[in-house]
Amino acid sequence: MIRTRKLWITALLLWSLAPLLWQVYTSFCSNESLLHTLTDHQSRWTLENYRQVLTANPPFWRYLLNSALVGITSTGLTLLIAIPAAYSLVKVPRNVARGAKLFLLGAALFPYVLLFLALLELARNLNLGNNLLALSFPYTALSMPLAVLLLSSAFRDLPSELEEAARVEGLGLWQRLRWVLIPLIAPATASTAILVFLFSWNEYPIALTWISSADLLTLPVAIARIAGSSVYSIPYGAYAAATVLGALPLLLLVIIFQRQIVSGLTQGAIKG
């Protein structure tokens, strides 16, 4: 029993990690050693790929910075709008809330990639193209359904007597939110923030169509652009270095916040 379990765990780890480890391995190999399997060991290991990626124009960390900027503004904006909305969703009549939740669930399920064309037109008409901060506008809107669902289920789980006690104590709406309710839903807020940040960090089709200027690209687009640039002689070593560098921030994020991610996903998924 225990031994088969160990086998399964090993298989799971291998399945999750092997593709990543292969990238790490590749990123430290010189291009010659990748193309000719039987080269000697001296010429195999190299940091050349990383040097190449980090000294390119623009350097790779620029994309990380861009993605972080979009991610942080989108997350902040989403929370700013979703928290009051989620709160009021708990207060509206039950049938209205039910309808709104079904609608939000539908929007959360919607394959948003189908929206890119109209959003691109919007960006052109409002002159929002090639503007990192503007990118957080569609991201905020696209994250909104899930964020409102997650947060409103957190608000609903709070005992109503807590808010009533605050009302009797003389706290107005904003004071109740500021001093009592928002501190109490902090765990759900953290989960939501991480999910929104992950979405913004990883989003591809909209960033692809909204941003064309090379030093404003977000990470996913930059990576894809490397792939599209040279069809025949693809510099896989440099790629692998880029994927490793692109994965590192998320690796840290997942390791630090895995508890919040798990609880956020699992709560919102069902109760919404």
Place this chain on the structure above:
Amino acid sequence: MIQLLLLPAALLIALVFGIPLIRYCWLSVHANSVVTGLVAIPNHGANWLRLFNDERFWQDSAQTARFAFVSVSLELLLALAIALLLDQRWRGRGVVRAITLLPWALPTTVMALGWRWIFNTPYGPIEQLAVLFRLPPLNILSNPDITWLATVVGDVWKTTPFVALILLAGLQTIPNDLYEAFYLEGGNPRAAFFKVTLPLLQPYLLLGLLFRLAQAFGVFDLIQVMTGGGPASSTESLALYAYLNAMRFLDFGYSATVMIGSFLLLVFICLFSWLVIYQTRHLRGVFK
């Protein structure tokens, strides 16, 4: 008064979800392409007629549906196994759970590029394994019959953790004394899985199915970066086709038509899957 707090969220959602859908409906009955000088001219349903006769659209629909069903089924099976494993208590479970989550957190394009290297012919590790076993070259990314399977692998690898987490949440809602009662009645673990776990997990399985089906049907990032829709359009998805129509052929009217068409197909497929599940449940009730 308090409903006002909903307003900004509602407006944003309406703007980003609602207006595009209306715009597409309008675009789909207009010609708007390089040919018309990017000016919209009503064309009386010609886009829709073209859609019905467009072999590439129907081929892409079939390919997308095949991709979606195969990868979502695999994901549900794998995720169930992973969830069962992570639901048990053992040392180091937290670390393994974090590692399991990792593929889901990475940008799709990053690993799409990674997969391209892994499936590369002749330098990727898969081909080198083939050489080791003295197999002929597999040409995974250039053989139209099998390339789609590689995209399935990429999708399953990335999204299984998400489904596994949903199912894990479901497993953790099942009270332990249900199993104890079942064992006291003389049940064995295998029977417990079918009689207790699966029925109680059903809403979670359905939710995962619905969520993933919708996402897989709109697959874009993975395909665009990993295969570009090739070889010979054999992995092209509906979303990619709509994208190409707009961005490469600059035919916005038809691109919008393809998007509405894809959306309607998706709704149809979701309803169909729902009905099939509902029916089988109904039949099972009859045979009991």
Place this chain on the structure above:
Amino acid sequence: MSLILENISRRIGRDWIVRHLQLEVAEGECLALLGPSGCGKSSTLRLIAGLDQPNEGRIYINGKDVTSVSPVNRRIGMVFQSYALFPHLTVAENLALGLRVRKISANDQYQRVASVLALMQLEDQANQRPAQLSGGQRQRVALARALLRDPLIYLLDEPMSNLDAQLREDLRPELRRLILKDGQPVVYVTHDQHEAMAMAHRIGVMRGGQIEQVGTPQELYHQPTSIFVASFIGRPQINLLPAESGIITAIRPEDLKLCTQGLSCQLIHREWLGTSQLWLLESSRGPLRIITTGDTSIPNDIQLTWLPEKEHKFDASSGLRCN
């Protein structure tokens, strides 16, 4: 100081939660609202607090119409069933929060919190969070918060229901002293008749959103105006004899006496309770409960009698008292 409810009603959809309720609580008086769950007692309390609005009727505190005044400005000291202490704040912060939003100077806040902590013997818990406190301590913090409000009336919603039975009895005298010390009217909601009798000067028995009877515990016990009140007040429950010509006779278990010639009964079940014992009997007029002293031995032939003036008579169709 006084509280008056004048013809208060609240509906949700078509359901009457509270219906034409009339109530007056005088200065220094504790009135208990007693009834089964769903009878509208907590809803009435919420209407008094201003947490809900009545559909009709008016509420007066100290003669001032407060029907459309917000909860804050009614100056209510309220203790919730769950105590509703803010889990993310320490005891002292919980107590200071209301003072802070009322713009009371930091120095004053400190003074008042310190003095109420001393009064409640909670000084050692000042920097703990609610989760670290015992049930009794939590109740004291909730009460301290209500006291700090300097309220015009006190509203207590099942303040004992989260405590175990022994602690509940121990805390009653102290709680009663604290809420009555400054003479504010008190409304005390409970479903426990013993608690209501122990705490309140008067009890209002509620049913279906209406007050069935209001009076002193003695009045309710000895002169119940309906079958509902008669059966709700008093444990073990009053015996209801089957109707004869439209009249139901009720008799309390302790008013039944053993005798040599009377209603003959069989013993079904016996509970020995120390100073007393409860017998369940079967007679030609239905099942009967009787309380006797603990040392009474069971006679071979059980015969029961009672004094006619101990009988309560009710109209069978309306359930109202008719003697």
